[in-house]
Amino acid sequence: MKVAFGTTLLDRGLNNPKQDGIDGIGQYCQELLQQYQKTLNAPSILAYSFDQAQSQCGATLLPSYPKYLIGTLSHIHSDRFFKDVDLIHATDQLIPISDKPLVATVMDVIPLSHPHFLKSSSRHLKSFLWKKLTQRADRIITISEFSKSEINQYLGFSENQIDAIPLGVDQRYSTRISDSEKQATLKSLDIHSPFFLFLGSIQPRKNLVRLLEAHAKLPRSLAQEYPLVIAGKLAWDDGKVLTSIEQAIREGRAKWLNYISEYQKLCLLQSATGLAFVSLYEGFGLPIIEAFASELPVITSSCTSMPEVAGNAAIVIDPNNTQQITDALLSLIEDNTLANHLKTLGKQRSHLFSWEENAKRTLSIYQKMA
Numbered sequence: 001m002k003v004a005f006g007t008t009l010l011d012r013g014l015n016n017p018k019q020d021g022i023d024g025i026g027q028y029c030q031e032l033l034q035q036y037q038k039t040l041n042a043p044s045i046l047a048y049s050f051d052q053a054q055s056q057c058g059a060t061l062l063p064s065y066p067k068y069l070i071g072t073l074s075h076i077h078s079d080r081f082f083k084d085v086d087l088i089h090a091t092d093q094l095i096p097i098s099d100k101p102l103v104a105t106v107m108d109v110i111p112l113s114h115p116h117f118l119k120s121s122s123r124h125l126k127s128f129l130w131k132k133l134t135q136r137a138d139r140i141i142t143i144s145e146f147s148k149s150e151i152n153q154y155l156g157f158s159e160n161q162i163d164a165i166p167l168g169v170d171q172r173y174s175t176r177i178s179d180s181e182k183q184a185t186l187k188s189l190d191i192h193s194p195f196f197l198f199l200g201s202i203q204p205r206k207n208l209v210r211l212l213e214a215h216a217k218l219p220r221s222l223a224q225e226y227p228l229v230i231a232g233k234l235a236w237d238d239g240k241v242l243t244s245i246e247q248a249i250r251e252g253r254a255k256w257l258n259y260i261s262e263y264q265k266l267c268l269l270q271s272a273t274g275l276a277f278v279s280l281y282e283g284f285g286l287p288i289i290e291a292f293a294s295e296l297p298v299i300t301s302s303c304t305s306m307p308e309v310a311g312n313a314a315i316v317i318d319p320n321n322t323q324q325i326t327d328a329l330l331s332l333i334e335d336n337t338l339a340n341h342l343k344t345l346g347k348q349r350s351h352l353f354s355w356e357e358n359a360k361r362t363l364s365i366y367q368k369m370a
Contacts, residue, residue, distance in 0.1 A: 001043035001370050006091040007059045011049040014056040018259045025092050035359030050094050065094045072097045086370045095133040101369045104137035108283030112154040117205040119236035143284040146305040167284050168355030173293035185267040195229045197272035199287040203235035205280045207319050209244045214325035223253040230256045269294035274332040278319045285309050289353045292346030297339050299328040313345035
């Protein structure tokens with residue numbers, strides 16, 4: 001079996017690590033490709049990338065997606081790359097047009113359910129096109145039961161056409177780093193005190209404005225003693241997020257690490273007081289299980305997919321209630337028994353999320369469709 005596998009966002013992240021970095025979809029692609037290489041009798045994976053100057057994962061380079069669509073729809077070229085494959089796995093919003101069986105990974109339906117969370121001024125047109133192209137898929141893979149219900153509602157696929165396969169967490173998150181190495185890394189990042197950690201791209205749906213407001217309300221001087229370390233690149237600003245971050249930095253209660261390496265990320269996860277991940281919308285929330293595997297207590301939101309992923313192993317709060325966020329932060333500072341209990345529960349729950357199992361279930365879908 002030959003499977004065409006989309007790697008555009010993975011290649012984009014690998015080609016521009018400090019500017020773009022590997023996002024959630026890119027990491028998903030990377031992990032699946034690594035699992036496929038280790039799997040006996042895996043199909044032949046033929047990677048493809050749109051609009052990339054080079055590919056570090058051996059992908060065939062295709063033109064920009066708009067040029068590809070124009071060329072395909074006007075019959076300038078006819079299915080060149082895809083004509084010799086048995087199945088296409090579109091891992092992102094760039095859906096190929098072909099008569100071959102198509103499975104599409106859809107992590108969320110934010111373009112349809114919450115278009116205001118997108119930056120583009122042409123978001124409504126792009127959302128319409130994405131919906132029409134995605135509806136050409138024969139099957140959908142998604143990453144949570146929450147996203148499955150959203151896809152059923154907004155894209156019209158029946159539940160029988162949608163497979164919810166949770167994301168995984170790599171063993172490296174469970175491998176302990178020595179105290180001396182962690183301290184050296186923190187020093188290189190100019191972190192010299194206990195801290196709370198936020199992981200993710202900087203954009204309105206991550207709810208950083210409320211998180212920083214809640215963090216500032218910590219009593220006494222705890223906001224300065226336990227600053228919020230923000231690790232993530234800027235996706236887009238609505239005029240409020242960057243203002244809140246800059247004010248918190250001036251007041252000595254936040255630090256923004258725009259780019260961190262994978263090793264630095266592991267050190268931060270194994271050193272923080274807690275992960276504060278209080279988004280307004282997530283299709284899954286990968287940092288939650290990465291923190292669990294790292295034995296880091298988690299504070300997360302009571303909406304969308306996050307309670308499903310966190311189970312009983314995190315402090316779950318209303319992301320719109322800043323007092324609840326403040327109380328959760330304070331509890332991790334003052335209650336060592338609670339923090340240690342959450343570490344134990346999180347570690348146990350992390351074992352439920354496996355990239356090996358994700359790849360196994362994905363391959364079984366290939367076999368059924370081809």
